[in-house]
Every structure is written in structure tokens, then in C-alpha cells.
Amino acid sequence: MPTFFEGRQLVIPGDLIAEGEYIAGENAYAEGNKIYASRIGMVEYENKKVNVVALRAFYIPRVEDMVIGTIVEVGFNGWIVDINAPYEALLRASDVLSRPFKPQKDELSQVLEIGDLVVAKIVAYDRSHNPQLAVDEPGLGKITRGQIVKITPTKIPRLIGRKGSMISMIKQETGCQIILGLNGVVLITGKNLEDEELAIMAIHKIEEESHTSGLTDRVAQMLKEEKVKREEIKNESEN
């Protein structure tokens, strides 16, 4: 039962990864007893399972995922939301209004207009139906302030860090609230514009250098240095 690549080695679609009694995991497929890669990524062995951690992928909806989307259409009994995925998501009016929805009374565009941003959770999705959203939990619903940053969806886990180490560090250093949409959209709300800018800077750095080690420490250091620099500029302009 040979394997042709070591763990964390780069593979491209069509590369023969292993032969024998293996199971094709994420981004891999089996043809007879041969396991091939189906995306560019890094090989990962998990007992008998062969996974490829994709370097290039798009967001595929999953039930229970928290996402940030943009309203693109106001319909008769709900909204259509762009969630940065191959499928458009539906948000039903009766799930947003906390009372029964009456089409003759309620004007949907007064609740959510085209272009509005919402934090929502995916409650249903399968092959034959577009994802359905809900905003029935605390923290979900229309976004009223803050800034949006879009990153590659595959890099969200890196932004969270091990047990949330990276994201909690950024929150602490910048004093911003950060909501991660698993579809690669990040919402940042801080006390002022400068704090938000700092957090955005950190996120861009993480996206660019996501594959390097010791990143959490370097981002922390960058944030500290940047804060000192800004303080100096402020003092100078006051004098």
C-alpha cells in the first residue's frame, strides 16, 4: 500500500497520492484502489483517510455556518442574499419579522433594502435547494455599522488560529469586535475608524502570510508597533 506523497506536500489535480486500502477524503477521489487529488493543496493523512487541504477553493454552504451576505433582491415573501457562494441564499420574511408576515401590511423593503448587509446562519441546504438563512439568534441580523473585509474562504481557519488564539489577540490589541463569516466576509466594528483600520491591516497580513509559522506573534508585534507609530504622529500634529 504505497503512498506517493508525504504529509504537507503540494499536490495538483490528477496527482496519484496513494494506492491500496485508503479512503478518499476532502478534495480527493478514488478510482478503483487509487486515490487522486482533485484540487491544488497539501496532502494530509488521517489514518486510512487521505485529505487534500485546498489552497484554492470557493465557499460551499453548510448547515449551521454563520455567514455575512448582501441583499440583492427583495421578493414577495423574503429576500435573496448574495453569500459569496455558487448559490444565492434565501431569507424568508416570516423568519425576520417576529410576528406572522402579512403581504398586504408589511413592506419588505422597509425592513431590509437592496445592498443591506446581514449576519445570518444557514438553516437548510442540500443539492436540490438553495441555502436558506435565519437571523433568529442574538448577534444575527442587519449590520448597522462597521467595516467589511473579504478574504479567501479557505483562510478563515487561519484567521481564527489555534483555539481562537489569533482572532482573540486581534480583538484584544485593537479593541474591535470582529465577526467572521465562514464565507470569507469579515465584519469589524470598533470605537473609531483608526482601530478598525488596524484590525483590517492585521487581517490582510494574515491572508498574505497565512502559510508561515509564528504568524500570531508577528501580527501582535506589528499591531503594537503600528499603535506606537500612530501615537507619535498624533502627538506631533498636536504640537
Add this chain to the structure above:
Amino acid sequence: MSQKTEKLIDKKGLRLDGRKPDELRPIKIEVGVLSNADGSAYIEHGKNKILAAVFGPKELHPKHLALPDRMVLRCRYHMAPFSVQERKSPAPSRREIELSKVIRESLEPSIFLEYYPRTGIDVFVEVLQADGGTRCASITAASLALADAGIPMRDLVVACAAGKVDDTIVLDLMDTEDKMGTADVPAALMPNLNAITLLQMDGILTLEEFEKALNLTLEGCRKIYAMQKEALRAKYVSVKEVEE
């Protein structure tokens, strides 16, 4: 075209550009050259210069084209007005529409179309400069662009042509050889699965000649595959190096 019958192969057995019968033109491939597309690739195959870009998968418009059980792959092969010696009208010609279909059909078997039903992928191939064998170079580039877009694929697709020129079977025809020669056999291959996804023949060949041409083409495909693989890895190899 000049009227005099030039010798396409000289006494030493070399071709017009000095190549041996089984020699490819120089090839340069680059992946991820366009930042606005989801995936892209650029190929220089001899004097051919071709850009390929991929968008998707995304909700398909117009919606009635969507299929309930699989993705729809759409291809547009287009030659720039300045890609040939005489200005080419930018409107899609009969030939371009046909080549779009040929490229689409040679890429389709390599993609897991059943993964994301009701969606569509758009592939745009833009020929900036043409010198024979653009369909093959287009397939090679488009397949790389698909991989770069993160679309799940069974294998890369690589294409190459062989033909008959002055009674000799030669690999990788250029424009003059294609026009003055007797036959042309383009083929596309999924090298790891050893599956042919495109096979055409234009001209007249005996069965033996055809077999020889096909084997030569497949050999050429494998050589190009090595370069294709290298180009795709090159974009991500920096990622690996930093990690180790």
C-alpha cells in the same frame, strides 16, 4: 500565400524552423496572471500567445440554461483582431464557435460537474497571436485556469497535435505546415488517467500513419504535461518553501 512549392522538410530532415520531426516548439506557461478572474493562465506555444480565464462556479444566467443534476461549462474561444496577419473581424466566426465547442467537450470529462448542480462555469480563451495549433494550446491553458480557480478536477487536460508534412509524420505543426501539409491530428489527454478527451483528424492518412501520428501526439502531450505541472506548482511552491 506564396505560390512556389517550398520544401517543408530539408535534406537533413529538419523543418522550416529547424526542428526535428519529433520536436516540440518552445513552450512557456504561467498561472494566475489575471487578478480579476477566479482563475487564469497564459501560454506561449511557439509563436502562439494565448490567455485563458475562468469565472465560477456561480448562479447561471440566463437561468433556463441551468441543469438540475450538474454544472454547466461554457467556453468562448476568441481570436483578437490582431492575432493574425490580415485583420480578423472581432465577431465570432463559424470556426471560433466550433472551436469553443471542441474545447468545452475536451475539458468537460476532467471536471466533477455533478458536484454543484444548477451552477455554471465560464471559460474565456483569448488568442492574442496565432501560429497553428491554437486549439491545443488553448486546452492546455484553460485546464490550468480551471485548476487555478479551485474547481474540483479529475486530472489536468493537455493537448498537442501531429500531422503529415512532405510524407513525414511530424509533431506540433505550425501555421505553414498546417496549411501546406497533408494531414493534422490534434488530441487532448488526461495523462494520469491515460484517457483521451479530444481526437480529430483533418486530411488523409493511412491507418499505419494515423497510429504513428497519434502515438507521437500523445508523447508530445506527456512532454507538455511536465511543463504544465511545473507551471502550476511554481505558483504555489513559494508557499511550500516558507513552511519548511
